[in-house]
Amino acid sequence: MGSKETPYKVTLTEEEMPKAWYNIQPDLPNQLPPPLSPMTKEPAGPEDFIPLFPMELIKQEMSPERFIEIPEEVREVYRLYRPSPLHRAYRLEKELDTPARIFYKDESVSMAGSHKPNTAIAQAYYNKQEGVKRICTETGAGQWGSALALGCKFFGIELQVYMVKVSYEQKPYRRAMMEVWGADVFASPTDMTESGRAVLAEDPECPGSLGIAISEAVEMALKRDDTKYSLGSVLNHVCMHQTVIGLEAKAQMEKVDAYPDVVIGCVGGGSNFAGVSFPFMMDKLAGKSDVRCIAVEPTSCPTLTKGKYEYDYGDEAGLAPIVMMYTLGHKFVPSAIHAGGLRYHGDSPLVSALVHEGYVEAVAYPQTQVFEAAMTFARTEGMIIAPETSHALKCAIDEALKCKESGESRDILFNLSGHGLLDLKGYEEYMAGNLQD
Amino acid sequence: MGSKETPYKVTLTEEEMPKAWYNIQPDLPNQLPPPLSPMTKEPAGPEDFIPLFPMELIKQEMSPERFIEIPEEVREVYRLYRPSPLHRAYRLEKELDTPARIFYKDESVSMAGSHKPNTAIAQAYYNKQEGVKRICTETGAGQWGSALALGCKFFGIELQVYMVKVSYEQKPYRRAMMEVWGADVFASPTDMTESGRAVLAEDPECPGSLGIAISEAVEMALKRDDTKYSLGSVLNHVCMHQTVIGLEAKAQMEKVDAYPDVVIGCVGGGSNFAGVSFPFMMDKLAGKSDVRCIAVEPTSCPTLTKGKYEYDYGDEAGLAPIVMMYTLGHKFVPSAIHAGGLRYHGDSPLVSALVHEGYVEAVAYPQTQVFEAAMTFARTEGMIIAPETSHALKCAIDEALKCKESGESRDILFNLSGHGLLDLKGYEEYMAGNLQD
Numbered sequence: 001m002g003s004k005e006t007p008y009k010v011t012l013t014e015e016e017m018p019k020a021w022y023n024i025q026p027d028l029p030n031q032l033p034p035p036l037s038p039m040t041k042e043p044a045g046p047e048d049f050i051p052l053f054p055m056e057l058i059k060q061e062m063s064p065e066r067f068i069e070i071p072e073e074v075r076e077v078y079r080l081y082r083p084s085p086l087h088r089a090y091r092l093e094k095e096l097d098t099p100a101r102i103f104y105k106d107e108s109v110s111m112a113g114s115h116k117p118n119t120a121i122a123q124a125y126y127n128k129q130e131g132v133k134r135i136c137t138e139t140g141a142g143q144w145g146s147a148l149a150l151g152c153k154f155f156g157i158e159l160q161v162y163m164v165k166v167s168y169e170q171k172p173y174r175r176a177m178m179e180v181w182g183a184d185v186f187a188s189p190t191d192m193t194e195s196g197r198a199v200l201a202e203d204p205e206c207p208g209s210l211g212i213a214i215s216e217a218v219e220m221a222l223k224r225d226d227t228k229y230s231l232g233s234v235l236n237h238v239c240m241h242q243t244v245i246g247l248e249a250k251a252q253m254e255k256v257d258a259y260p261d262v263v264i265g266c267v268g269g270g271s272n273f274a275g276v277s278f279p280f281m282m283d284k285l286a287g288k289s290d291v292r293c294i295a296v297e298p299t300s301c302p303t304l305t306k307g308k309y310e311y312d313y314g315d316e317a318g319l320a321p322i323v324m325m326y327t328l329g330h331k332f333v334p335s336a337i338h339a340g341g342l343r344y345h346g347d348s349p350l351v352s353a354l355v356h357e358g359y360v361e362a363v364a365y366p367q368t369q370v371f372e373a374a375m376t377f378a379r380t381e382g383m384i385i386a387p388e389t390s391h392a393l394k395c396a397i398d399e400a401l402k403c404k405e406s407g408e409s410r411d412i413l414f415n416l417s418g419h420g421l422l423d424l425k426g427y428e429e430y431m432a433g434n435l436q437d
Numbered sequence: 438m439g440s441k442e443t444p445y446k447v448t449l450t451e452e453e454m455p456k457a458w459y460n461i462q463p464d465l466p467n468q469l470p471p472p473l474s475p476m477t478k479e480p481a482g483p484e485d486f487i488p489l490f491p492m493e494l495i496k497q498e499m500s501p502e503r504f505i506e507i508p509e510e511v512r513e514v515y516r517l518y519r520p521s522p523l524h525r526a527y528r529l530e531k532e533l534d535t536p537a538r539i540f541y542k543d544e545s546v547s548m549a550g551s552h553k554p555n556t557a558i559a560q561a562y563y564n565k566q567e568g569v570k571r572i573c574t575e576t577g578a579g580q581w582g583s584a585l586a587l588g589c590k591f592f593g594i595e596l597q598v599y600m601v602k603v604s605y606e607q608k609p610y611r612r613a614m615m616e617v618w619g620a621d622v623f624a625s626p627t628d629m630t631e632s633g634r635a636v637l638a639e640d641p642e643c644p645g646s647l648g649i650a651i652s653e654a655v656e657m658a659l660k661r662d663d664t665k666y667s668l669g670s671v672l673n674h675v676c677m678h679q680t681v682i683g684l685e686a687k688a689q690m691e692k693v694d695a696y697p698d699v700v701i702g703c704v705g706g707g708s709n710f711a712g713v714s715f716p717f718m719m720d721k722l723a724g725k726s727d728v729r730c731i732a733v734e735p736t737s738c739p740t741l742t743k744g745k746y747e748y749d750y751g752d753e754a755g756l757a758p759i760v761m762m763y764t765l766g767h768k769f770v771p772s773a774i775h776a777g778g779l780r781y782h783g784d785s786p787l788v789s790a791l792v793h794e795g796y797v798e799a800v801a802y803p804q805t806q807v808f809e810a811a812m813t814f815a816r817t818e819g820m821i822i823a824p825e826t827s828h829a830l831k832c833a834i835d836e837a838l839k840c841k842e843s844g845e846s847r848d849i850l851f852n853l854s855g856h857g858l859l860d861l862k863g864y865e866e867y868m869a870g871n872l873q874d
Contacts, residue, residue, distance in 0.1 A: 007451050008516040014444050079445040080528075080819055091517075109546070111819035113858070150819055173861040180815045180864050378617045382517055382548035382587055421550070421858045424610040427617050 004101070008090065010252040012083035017075065018251075020067035022243040024278045024350060025236060027066065027285045029357060032236075032349055033324035036311060044321050051222055052229040054130040057123065060237040068240065070122070077121045077154050081110045082244070086252035087416075091380040093400070100403035101258070102396055104416040105249045105276060112177070114386065114418030115272045116147030116232055119241035123230050124151035133226040134158040138188065138213030140268065141167050141340030141388065142174025143418055144232030149181035162188040162216040165208035167340040173422045188213040195219050195317040209333045210268075210344045215317035222319070233269025234314060234323075234348050242275025249413060250279050260291055260413035262399050266391040267295040267304060267362075268341045270348030276415035278350075281359065294399075295351060295362045296391040298370070299437065301334040303327065303347045304355050304362035312346055325352040337367050338426035338435075339387035365394050366437035371430040373397050374420065378427075386418035387426050441538070445527065447689040449520035454512065455688075457504035459680040461715045461787060462673060464503065464722045466794060469673075469786055470761035473748060481758050488659055489666040491567040494560065497674035505677065507559075514558045514591050518547045519681070523689035524853075528817040530837070537840035538695070539833055541853040542686045542713060549614070551823065551855030552709045553584030553669055556678035560667050561588035570663040571595040575625065575650030577705065578604050578777030578825065579611025580855055581669030586618035599625040599653040602645035604777040610859045625650040632656050632754040646770045647705075647781045648753035655756045670706025671751060671760075671785050679712025682852060687716050690850070697728055697850035699836050703828040704732040704741065704799075705778045707785030713852035715787075718796065731836075732788060732799045733828040735807070736874065738771040740764065740784045741792050741799035749783055762789040774804050775863035775872075776824035802831050803874035808867040810834050811857065815864075823855035824863050 025032065034043040049058045060068060070078070089102040107115035127135060135157055139145030145161035152159040161183050168175060168187040175185045188208050189196035195215035199206050206212070214231070221229035231238060246263075253259055263280050265273030273295050283289035295304055303326050312327040314320035325346045328334075332345040346352075354360040367387065374390035376397070377383060385393065396414040403410050420427065429435045462469065471480040486495045497505060507515070526539040544552035564572060572594055576582030582598035589596040598620050605612060605624040612622045625645045626633035632652035636643050643649070651668070658666035668675060683700075690696055700717050702710030710732050720726035732741055740763050749764040751757035762783045765771075769782040791797040807824060810831035815821050822830065833851040840847050857864065866872045 009451065011448055011450075013448075014446065080524075087517075111821070153816055154819070172865075173858070176861040176865045176868075177821060177858075179868055180812065180821060180861075181819075182816065375617065379590055379619065382591070382618075384548070384614060384617060421610070421614075424613040424617075428609075428613045431613075431616055 006088050006256040006258065008088055010086040010255055012248060012251060014079050016251060017078060017083045018070065018244050018247040020069050021240045022247060022279050022282060023063055023066055023068055023240045024281065026064050027282055028353065029285065032353055036322040038313065038318055038320065038322055041322065048321065052218065054126045054132060054228060056126045056129065057237050060240060061235060071125060074122050074125050083248050084109050086249055089381055092377060095376065095380045096397060096400050096404065098400040098404040099407060099409040100400040101409065101411050102400055103253065103411065103413045105245055105413065106416045107245060108416055108419035112143065112147040112150050113421065114143040114147060115242060115245060115275060116143050117150055118244050118275065119232065119238045119271065120147040120151035121154065122241045124148065124155040124157055127228055128155040128157055132157060132228045134160065135228055135230045136160045136217040136220040137230045137232065138162045138210060138217045139232070140164050140210050140343055142171050142178070143341050145183065145185065146174055146177045146181065148230060148232065149178040149183035152183065153181045159183040160220060161185045162190065162213040164188055164210060164213050164340060166336040170425060171422055188216050190216060193219045207336050209316060211316035211330055214315035215319050218315060218319045233271040234346065236350055238271045239274035239278065239348055239350050242271045243278050245275040245415060246277060246279035249276060258411050261410040262292045262294060262412045264294045264296060264392045264395050264412065264414040266342060266388050266417060267297045267347060267351065268344050268388065270351035272415055272417040274348060274351055281354065284359065293360045294395055295355065295360055296395045297362065297364050298337055298339055298342050298391060299364040299366045300337050301328070301343050302364045303345065305364045309352060309356045314346060323349045325349045326355065338423060339367065339391065341388040342391065363395055365391055368435055368437050370394050371426065371435060375430070384420045384427070385416060386420045387423055389417045392417070443525050443693040443695065445525055447523040447692055449685060449688060451516050453688060454515060454520045455507065455681050455684040457506050458677045459684060459716050459719060460500055460503055460505055460677050461718065463501050464719055465790065466722065469790055473759040475750065475755055475757065475759055478759065485758065489655065491563045491569060491665060493563045493566065494674050497677060498672060508562060511559050511562050520685050521546050523686055526818055529814060532813065532817045533834060533837050533841065535837040535841045536844060536846040537837040538846065538848050539837055540690065540848065540850045542682055542850065543853045544682060545853055545856035549580065549584040549587050550858065551580040551584065552679060552682060552712060553580050554587055555681050555712065556669065556675045556708065557584035557588035558591065559678045561585065561592040561594055564665055565592040565594055569594060569665045571597065572665055572667045573597045573654040573657040574667045574669065575599045575647060575654045577601050577647050577780055579608050579615070580778050582620065582622065583611055583614045583618065585667060585669065586615040586620035589620065590618045596620040597657060598622045599627065599650040601625055601647060601650050601777060603773040607862060608859055625653050627653060630656045644773050646753060648767055651752035652754035652756050655752060670708040671783065673787055675708045676711035676715065676785055676787050679708045680715050682712040683714060683716035686713060686850060695848050698847040699729045699731060699849045701731045701733060701829045701832050701849065701851040703779060703825050703854060704734045704784060704788065705781045705825065707788035709852055709854040711785060711788055718791065721796065730797045731832055732792065732797055733832045734799065734801050735774055735776055735779050735828065736801045736803045737774050738765070738780050739801045740782065742801045746789060746793045751783060760786045762786045763792065775860060776804065776828065778825040779828065800832055802828055805872055805874050807831050808863065808872060812867065821857045821864070822853060823857045824860055826854045829854070
């Protein structure tokens with residue numbers, strides 16, 4: 001706990017930007033249960049992933065190294081928007097009348113408006129290095145698709161995006177954004193893939209889900225040698241690329257003599273939560289810190305709070321590897337909440353393991369409470385944030401209010417994973433009283 | 438001209454944020470022709486402005502002081518997003534293969550997404566200081582209305598926004614944004630005012646214009662003692678508040694041993710251009726610099742390039758003061774281009790005087806060329822910028838290409854006045870080939 005006063009924003013220079021990502025795998029108390037091949041149901045080796053990912057990402061997925069160097073070409077693109085600022089939420093603190101200090105790491109400053117480019121840029125780079133011509137991917141709210149479109153544009157790779165239909169319809173501007181950056185975008189389920197056609201045959205009105213869209217993208221990637229697949233969350237290497245968030249936040253908090261008592265992130269597939277929390281979890285796993293890490297999800301897709309910890313497919317059709325994780329079952333289709341990026345049946349194996357072993361707490365909130373928190377933030381800090389992010393905010397507010405009750409001054413850090421400028425339809429519905437949980 | 442290499446972003450600390458705005462009036466080679474009362478057509482004194490503005494802003498409008506202190510309460514709100522970064526557009530330079538160095542000041546980082554909060558926050562503060570309960574204003578593209586909604590929210594003032602109908606329809610999310618920040622928003626022309634009803638009687642399908650919306654807001658402000666009016670551009674005090682942009686940019690360029698040969702801003706009412714250029718114009722007027730300052734406007738609303746320098750009303754109905762400026766006539770209704778913020782028949786008297794006396798150059802571009810430039814920027818620098826801003830970008834690109842022809846290395850600075858995340862409809866139309874000049 002440092003002195004009460006800090007600047008409104010703590011910044012880092014480009015030289016202070018992390019030079020390596022943090023890989024939590026060697027620090028885990030128990031090794032991760034291995035992924036299984038969807039074909040054989042046997043533990044999957046690198047050869048099972050070769051049709052999907054470039055070799056360097058496969059190595060990172062299973063790496064025993066604690067730190068992996070960020071290539072200079074990736075850092076060069078990071079410099080367009082990184083290091084991102086760490087804000088002190090003075091006005092929110094005042095509104096809540098809390099003795100807590102609330103900090104937020106602002107990942108909305110990337111050109112795509114979220115944390116997603118941190119891994120998209122890295123993935124596009126490694127694919128390019130290995131001669132890949134085309135990437136297929138899925139996107140929920142459109143954050144991931146636009147981030148990867150950006151990454152692929154920087155490194156000259158073609159991109160096909162399968163966008164969950166409900167988001168495709170709710171967020172036409174996200175699609176336009178992807179097209180500005182040169183991607184081809186399709187509403188999933190499509191009739192272009194066997195997986196898509198199978199779903200449409202059962203339910204022509206299916207709103208789609210991340211699981212279905214993943215199946216479509218994986219299927220298309222498997223069809224061609226020059227084409228790979230890319231995932232925006234869940235996987236170990238994706239979580240690792242996002243640790244640039246927490247590593248920067250840690251350096252920024254050190255600058256003002258602070259260390260978080262609580263670190264909070266929203267969870268869809270888990271990468272932004274992993275990104276902000278793992279560099280602090282590193283201290284906790286080493287016995288050097290009592291930091292609480294809280295993963296926040298929607299009550300309508302309660303993977304961590306109500307799911308089972310078991311082996312399940314990452315996608316709806318069962319084409320992706322089978323992993324040990326909290327899951328609601330790979331056929332689960334969540335309701336069409338505005339936080340499209342949190343509508344995923346499973347979760348990162350790394351985050352799941354840490355929840356299972358008691359290192360990470362999980363909470364869930366209904367979307368009306370989440371939008372109420374977002375309105376409070378907009379009217380105090382001024383920022384209009386994404387519905388996904390608003391889950392983390394809601395939890396941060398609750399933690400700050402607990403401090404008010406107990407009279408304790410704690411340092412709360414949450415990840416502002418994205419802005420809500422393309423989510424104003426959700427805000428409109430909330431203000432009109434038309435939002436349902 | 439400094440060394441070739443600079444960081445991607447040059448930042449300032451909160452302590453380095455300017456403590457005073459720069460008022461160009463005392464440095465002008467000739468005094469500005471006085472504004473005239475719309476009633477008497479005689480030179481207007483402070484008493485003519487009292488029904489519209491708080492006294493402190495009236496004083497600033499006519500102030501002989503070169504620097505006016507930024508109140509600490511305003512600086513406190515500025516700190517939420519200021520100082521804004523100065524970027525070096527390395528990737529754009531490479532794409533253009535130019536020896537020029539291109540810098541851009543990124544004002545899109547404000548919560549409203551543009552430079553407008555710089556004056557909105559100041560104006561809301563001074564109104565609050567003088568006990569004003571309610572402000573009425575107009576907005577074109579919605580940038581100004583959302584900025585003032587934000588400012589009014591921070592200082593607890595009610596806000597009514599008259600939004601140009603064509604933008605109200607093209608940009609529903611801008612309206613939602615204003616409502617998130619607590620404002621009431623109406624599509625102008627409305628049937629709530631005499632000015633609005635008169636326009637609708639002649640043309641029920643009128644798409645609106647800034648001039649008409651100003652008339653409506655002024656009329657409503659004049660009706661009540663506890664209500665004032667606020668303008669987002671044109672006026673001297675608004676241009677002055679925006680100089681925080683150029684003052685920061687100057688300090689940032691000094692940090693990397695650079696000074697611009699050319700400073701570029703788009704012009705609707707003139708405030709963002711004034712903001713970025715006046716602190717450099719200060720040097721030019723003092724004979725210390727040969728900097729070229731270029732004001733960029735749309736060919737469909739060519740105020741500076743084809744208008745007349747004469748006395749005209751600031752609004753359509755003739756309620757606002759009469760000022761000496763470049764104008765297309767206060768009855769001029771420009772076509773419905775996407776750069777709604779540049780659809781104004783007149784221009785800032787300060788900018789107009791500097792154009793008239795040869796200190797400022799003016800150029801105009803058609804909107805397809807402007808969107809083409811914006812696409813180039815999105816695909817090199819990654820940022821999706823506002824159609825208004827894209828006018829400045831287009832000019833910066835042309836200047837950089839001239840350097841390529843001549844082989845000269847020049848430093849070009851343009852103001853990135855706002856992002857285009859709520860303007861993606863324009864990008865969609867451009868990509869579909871449906872955009873007209």
